[in-house]
Amino acid sequence: MTLYLDNAATTPVRREVLEAMAPYLTRWFGNPSSTHEVGEAAATALADARTRVAAVLGMRTRDVLFTSGGTESNNAAVKGIALGALPRGRRHVVTTAIEHESVLASADYLHRLHGFDVTHAPVDGDGVLTPAALAAALRDDTALVSVGYANNEVGTVQDVAALAAVAHERGVPVHVDAVQAAGWLPLADLGADALTIAGHKIGAPKGTGILAVRGRVPLEPLLHGGGQEGGRRSGTPDVAGAVALATALELAEGERVAEAERVSAIRDAFIARVCTLVPGARLTGHPTRRLPGTASFVFPGVNGETVLLELERRGVVSSSGSACAAGSDEASHVLLALGIAHDDARTAVRFTVPHGLRDDLRPVADAVAASVAAVQSA
Numbered sequence: 001m002t003l004y005l006d007n008a009a010t011t012p013v014r015r016e017v018l019e020a021m022a023p024y025l026t027r028w029f030g031n032p033s034s035t036h037e038v039g040e041a042a043a044t045a046l047a048d049a050r051t052r053v054a055a056v057l058g059m060r061t062r063d064v065l066f067t068s069g070g071t072e073s074n075n076a077a078v079k080g081i082a083l084g085a086l087p088r089g090r091r092h093v094v095t096t097a098i099e100h101e102s103v104l105a106s107a108d109y110l111h112r113l114h115g116f117d118v119t120h121a122p123v124d125g126d127g128v129l130t131p132a133a134l135a136a137a138l139r140d141d142t143a144l145v146s147v148g149y150a151n152n153e154v155g156t157v158q159d160v161a162a163l164a165a166v167a168h169e170r171g172v173p174v175h176v177d178a179v180q181a182a183g184w185l186p187l188a189d190l191g192a193d194a195l196t197i198a199g200h201k202i203g204a205p206k207g208t209g210i211l212a213v214r215g216r217v218p219l220e221p222l223l224h225g226g227g228q229e230g231g232r233r234s235g236t237p238d239v240a241g242a243v244a245l246a247t248a249l250e251l252a253e254g255e256r257v258a259e260a261e262r263v264s265a266i267r268d269a270f271i272a273r274v275c276t277l278v279p280g281a282r283l284t285g286h287p288t289r290r291l292p293g294t295a296s297f298v299f300p301g302v303n304g305e306t307v308l309l310e311l312e313r314r315g316v317v318s319s320s321g322s323a324c325a326a327g328s329d330e331a332s333h334v335l336l337a338l339g340i341a342h343d344d345a346r347t348a349v350r351f352t353v354p355h356g357l358r359d360d361l362r363p364v365a366d367a368v369a370a371s372v373a374a375v376q377s378a
Helices: 015-024 037-057 070-084 101-114 131-137 160-169 239-277 304-313 333-337 362-377
Strands: 064-067 092-096 117-121 142-148 174-177 194-198 209-213 294-298 348-352
Touching: 015 239, 037 064, 037 209, 037 239, 064 070, 064 239, 070 092, 070 101, 070 142, 070 174, 070 194, 070 209, 092 101, 101 117, 101 142, 117 131, 131 160, 142 160, 160 174, 209 239, 239 294, 239 362, 304 348, 304 362
Parallel strands: 092 117, 092 142, 142 174, 174 194
Antiparallel strands: 064 209, 194 209, 294 348
């Protein structure tokens, strides 16, 4: 039997989510912009889903936009907020070098095509952005700070409330990429002006996402057309997807505190056993300020992709890091930004466990040790 430990890449759709969305794929399939009964039923469901999401995020209902996923939401936030600040003469964006590719590429787009300056505020060796480092990166013309709540590769958690306070002192809005944090960390009262969530990380289908943007923040739309989503994201809404995401988010939030506590204990025992059994193994990311379900390592002297193949032979599915970079021979930009040597960064292996995990991971740690040993002796 295969044990799937790549939940940071994607998760299975929950049964409750499938049941909640099914009526809006069949009986109530209408376009929510239509004025007949079928369309009005869809519109009611869409509005209800928006209200439910807003309640979890601690934001207003009208702040919630439904998107196609985390990548679109990050693009819409970074590009949309920065371009919305142009009339005020702001042409500077602050982020870090360890962000998801969708944030980094969006910032690069702003630089190349719109003349924005981009500052990558430095993180320490654990991946932490300090308030002092952020303050030093801000300028009078800063349009936006974009930072990940929890890193998708090493699991380091940022003190986003403290970072938002620093940015707000200078009148700068803050976008928080909370794709990995949802279901594990609190999402309300962060001080965020914009927040990104991807449905497929929390048991909703792929192709569903949220961008929540406070109404006071000017946002230039990426998609133009019929003016749906309050004029900020045109296109016929995916009603079933919105219902699915709202359901998954509520379920994850309801389980969050108990799951985080229990899974953190399993994770810590797993990390300790791997570091004991595998000579030279090194945990990456912050040792304590990390996602409950994430344990990431480098194994100097072996090839990480080869270790993954050995692990799969032993019934364990994991990854070398971001699914967006899967198959690439390049070292992770996240690990390089943490100061890890290029050759060591290419040995990375990441384990991300699901909600509901009940068994300890001692057999997985044993499989890790056996896999590394097999690669070393090959």
